[in-house]
Amino acid sequence: MQLTLESISKKVGSETWLYDMSLSPQPGAVTVLLGATQSGKTSLMRVMAGLDAPTAGKVMVDGRDVTGQPVRQRNVAMVYQQFINYPSLTVRQNIASPLKLRGEKQIREQVQSLADKLHIGMFLDRLPAELSGGQQQRVALARALAKKAPLMLLDEPLVNLDYKLREALREELSQVFRSTDATVVYATTEPGEALLLGGYTAVLDQGRLLQYGPAAEVFHFPKSLRVARAFSDPPMNFFSAARVAGGVQLPGGLLVHGVLPGEAAHAQQAVTVGLRASALRLHAREGDQVLQGKVLLAEISGSDTYVHLSSGIGDVVAQIPGVHHFDIGAALTLHFSSSSIYVFDHDGGLVLAPPRAGEY
Template identity: 70%
Template sequence: MQLTLEAISKKVGVQSWLYDMSIAPRSGAVTVLLGATQAGKTSLMRIMAGLDVPSAGRVLVDGQNVVGVPVRERNVAMVYQQFINYPSLRVRDNIASPLKLRGEKGIDQRVRELAEKLHIEMFLDRYPSELSGGQQQRVALARALAKGAPLMLLDEPLVNLDYKLREELREELSALFAAGSSTVIYATTEPGEALLLGGYTAVMDAGELLQYGPTAEVFHKPKSLRVARAFSDPPMNLLGASVGAGGVQLDGGPLLAMGLPATASHQLTVGMRASALRVSAGEGDVSLPGKVELAEISGSDTFVHVVTPVGELVAQLTGVHYFDLGASVTLYFNPAQVYVFDARGMLLLSPVRGGGR
């Protein structure tokens, strides 16, 4: 199934919820809608599903305009962040409900297969109220997969789960989506989730579609500062700079030797992902001395906030590291691993691939 949205927009009263945008998610693949809360992800998905009608534009399914066709007449499966199941039905009957509606055979076997994939086979005879939140969301996912719809919409389905459950389910979902043939639209606020799911990513902000393409390409080559901000966790370090003799001059810092387009504006912004900063020097690195303002351990990484002459920077270090507050530390980075944006916030240069997250 090929879903295509042509020049759609959405207004509610005088307020624009979605600005003019066009997108054709890759058929049979995962497309992640990535953006902060109120970026427009849910509004876009509701139009895709047929729950809402766009104020302008067309929604095409295999070339046919389906604007105005209600959701009950479309073959769409949906999973929300809330755990929506039939409370009066046992887990096995929740999962089986779309199969029974289609009058399929071998329902018991199919239900067990899906339950085993999502590790809920031991709960088949329980009611949803007897399950934890994570288990209930697995039931909702199993029912959506049982429907076998060519279009599957998942609106932040893991947001209400704890960190450990989210990590576990993300990996399982990646495998399940890869094994299926549905076009999957998955909304999230988390850049890490988009990277893990892979496929394609559409970055949204304040009702605008900023960039769409293969996830790795969008991550490594964000076309603007707005995309870079949306697709960075922790936030990208942004530094004021200008065109210098033979490179980019950081405000209050060193000159970075790099070639710039002849059309580059004088005022620039340099972006560095936190993982591009290190506390040990490598070949060709530039150094920035500073003092530790904060150090925090998160999972298997350590985030160090350092005040430097060019501003406060956050470094993401692999492993557990300990720093005394106020201690002197030198950060290192390679100029080949920085982003450069022009005065309009559009990308001029991106890092050489392989320079980390």
């Protein structure tokens, strides 16, 4: 199924919730709507589903205008943040409900297959209230998959689960989505989730669509500062800088050599330099830039250590693989390659991005 939004916008009273945007999620793939709270993700999904009509523009399905057609007349499956299941029905009956509505055969076998895929096969005869939050959300997901709708919309379905459950379900969902032919649209605030799940990512901010494309491409080549801020976790380090003869001049006098072509024509032009936390390293490589500072904070998250450093170019965050111990106030030297920096012009547009692996 090809869903196409043509120049849609949405106003509620005097407020604009969605500004003019066009979007065509890739059929049979996952498109992640990535953005902070109130960026417009839920409003956009409600327009896609038919729960709300756009103020302007058209919603097209396979070339047919369905603008204003209510959700009950569309073949759409939705999963919300809340664990929405039929409380008086068993897990088996919940998953079977869309299959029965379609008059399917071999319902028991289909239910068992979906339940096993989402690791809830042992709970089929229980009521939803007897399950944990993560198990209840798996039931809601299984029922949505059972509907076999050509369009599946998931609005931050893992946000109310604890960290370990989210990690487990992310892995499971990425496998489940690969096995479906549906067009899947998945809303999240987490860049890591977009990279894991998304074949495609649409970055939203304050009701505007900033960039849409293959997830890896949007991540590596954010077209603006706003996209780079939204698609970085931990946040990208940003510094005010200037294009000078020989490279880019950072605060504190640090000169990053030879990163921009044609610098003579743009001497002293103000730019913003971006440096991902993962680009900073403890160990030097040939030709590296050196960054010295003092440790403000060090925290372990999963298998990485996040170090907050006060340096001559400003406060920075480094993501160091492995578990390390750093004393607060201790001197620390980090290293990064000139080829790892991003440069944005005075309007916030991307001027330079690091080459991807294999492009050196």
